Amino acid sequence: MSESAAPSASEYIHHHLTNYTVGHGFWSWHVDTLATSAALGMLMFGIMWLVGRKATSGVPGKLQAAVEIVLEMVQEQVHDTFHGESKLIGPLALTIFVWVFAINAMDLLPVDFAPMVAGWFGVEHWKVVPTTDPNHTFAMSLTVFFLCIFGNFAAKGPMGYLKEALTVPFGPALAPANLIFRIVEDLAKPISLSLRLFGNMFAGEMVFILIGLLPVWVQWLLGTPWAIFHILVITLQAFIFMILTVIYMSMAYESH
Amino acid sequence: MDINATIIGQAITFAIFIWFTLKFVWPPITAALEERAQKIADGLAAAERGKSDLAQAERKSADALVEARQKGAEIIALSEKRRVEIIEEAKAEALAAAERIKQAAQAEVEQETFRARESLRAKVAELAVAGAERILRREINAEAHAELLTAISAEL
Numbered sequence: 001m002s003e004s005a006a007p008s009a010s011e012y013i014h015h016h017l018t019n020y021t022v023g024h025g026f027w028s029w030h031v032d033t034l035a036t037s038a039a040l041g042m043l044m045f046g047i048m049w050l051v052g053r054k055a056t057s058g059v060p061g062k063l064q065a066a067v068e069i070v071l072e073m074v075q076e077q078v079h080d081t082f083h084g085e086s087k088l089i090g091p092l093a094l095t096i097f098v099w100v101f102a103i104n105a106m107d108l109l110p111v112d113f114a115p116m117v118a119g120w121f122g123v124e125h126w127k128v129v130p131t132t133d134p135n136h137t138f139a140m141s142l143t144v145f146f147l148c149i150f151g152n153f154a155a156k157g158p159m160g161y162l163k164e165a166l167t168v169p170f171g172p173a174l175a176p177a178n179l180i181f182r183i184v185e186d187l188a189k190p191i192s193l194s195l196r197l198f199g200n201m202f203a204g205e206m207v208f209i210l211i212g213l214l215p216v217w218v219q220w221l222l223g224t225p226w227a228i229f230h231i232l233v234i235t236l237q238a239f240i241f242m243i244l245t246v247i248y249m250s251m252a253y254e255s256h
Numbered sequence: 257m258d259i260n261a262t263i264i265g266q267a268i269t270f271a272i273f274i275w276f277t278l279k280f281v282w283p284p285i286t287a288a289l290e291e292r293a294q295k296i297a298d299g300l301a302a303a304e305r306g307k308s309d310l311a312q313a314e315r316k317s318a319d320a321l322v323e324a325r326q327k328g329a330e331i332i333a334l335s336e337k338r339r340v341e342i343i344e345e346a347k348a349e350a351l352a353a354a355e356r357i358k359q360a361a362q363a364e365v366e367q368e369t370f371r372a373r374e375s376l377r378a379k380v381a382e383l384a385v386a387g388a389e390r391i392l393r394r395e396i397n398a399e400a401h402a403e404l405l406t407a408i409s410a411e412l
Binding site: 019021023025026027028029030033034037038041045048049051052053055056057058060064067068071072075087088090091092094095099130133134135136138139140142143 | 259260261262263264265266267269270271273274276277278280281282283284285286287288289291292294295
């Protein structure tokens with residue numbers, strides 16, 4: 001609970017679910033989402049960049065070994081799923097896994113911590129988990145969506161892509177139905193991708209906020225198991241987003 | 257769910273991170289991994305080669321040992337034969353020498369005998385001559401001669 005002026009439960013929840021927003025209408029920016037995700041990305045990819053610069057083919061250090069474990073996991077998943085030729089897919093999957101994992105991990109910060117720190121700087125709201133902001137998850141899934149379209153063009157050419165859209169799965173006789181199916185299918189991909197991540201993380205964060213409403217002496221009783229369980233959710237959601245991206249990309253690069 | 261310009265910012269951020277990973281993170285680490293895999297493969301191959309080399313060397317040394325043993329046995333047999341030969345040769349030589357010495361001694365004995373006989377014969381002849389001489393000288397002595405003559409004449 002916030003220490004000042006004891007807000008009501010709904011006020012407390014609303015406060016925690018409000019982004020630090022600048023601007024009006026469509027042209028408003030969630031500064032907390034932008035800044036947190038960018039900072040986490042710079043941290044994670046900065047570390048990996050440093051590891052990559054000093055990477056040795058001899059005995060790796062502990063940090064290098066950790067980065068290698070993640071990279072090899074991603075590489076293996078890509079290798080198992082994706083059989084096309086693309087230099088993009090591996091780095092893309094690695095970026096998604098690492099970034100989403102780091103962002104989701106912010107869920108484990110105490111729910112009052114980020115708003116408190118923001119409060120010191122005179123900022124009223126700070127939603128610290130960007131994956132609970134649909135702007136973030138949709139930005140990622142739509143980027144993947146456009147990369148899939150790009151992959152379709154790159155692998156099959158415009159005519160091949162069009163032909164596939166018109167003839168799969170019912171054959172050329174039912175071309176309009178095929179096209180409608182294809183459009184629905186392709187649109188469902190980014191929507192499901194982003195809403196799955198958003199929903200999971202939002203719900204998880206919501207439970208943490210509700211636990212935060214409880215008296216301090218009982219919070220650990222529910223908070224600890226939920227946090228431990230959430231370690232799994234964090235990793236799993238990052239993995240699912242990554243693996244689905246790889247699958248969608250491989251569908252784009254391979255003909256059905 | 258308020259979708260706003262944040263989505264554009266996030267997409268740009270995402271794109272930058274993808275590009276960064278593609279450019280600066282993925283290549284060096286995968287290169288290091290591949291290089292290490294290659295090193296390990298090389299090491300394993302080298303170990304395998306070393307093993308086969310060792311086995312070959314062991315086989316060679318065993319062969320050499322057998323050969324050496326054979327040669328040793330041959331040399332021993334040869335020297336044994338040579339020893340017997342030398343002994344036989346020495347024996348034969350000794351026998352021959354003994355024979356030669358014996359013959360020489362025999363010849364000498366024969367020669368000595370012969371010489372003794374010759375000298376004996378000479379001495380006998382001399383004695384006979386001397387005896388005859390003496391007899392003859394006494395013959396010349398008339399008295400004796402006369403006696404003889406008398407005897408002869410008496411007989412007659």
